[in-house]
Amino acid sequence: MNALTYAAGLGLVALALAAIVVTPLFLAHARTAHDHGPTCWWCHPWLARRR
Secondary structure (H helix, E strand, C coil), X not given: CCHHHHHHHHHHHXXXXXXXXXXXXXXXXXXXXXXXXXXXXXXXXXXXXXX
16 A cells, blocks of 8 residues: 555545534534524634624
């Protein structure tokens, strides 16, 4: 196995692990009861947080 194949496989494994970790967070956020308006930093990360 050459280095390029190893790096590609390692990248795919890292991507799969990240997807496994992040998916429940996205699902939990989408199922919350309150409305997600422009103050939601998760839905609108480009907008500044308002306190």
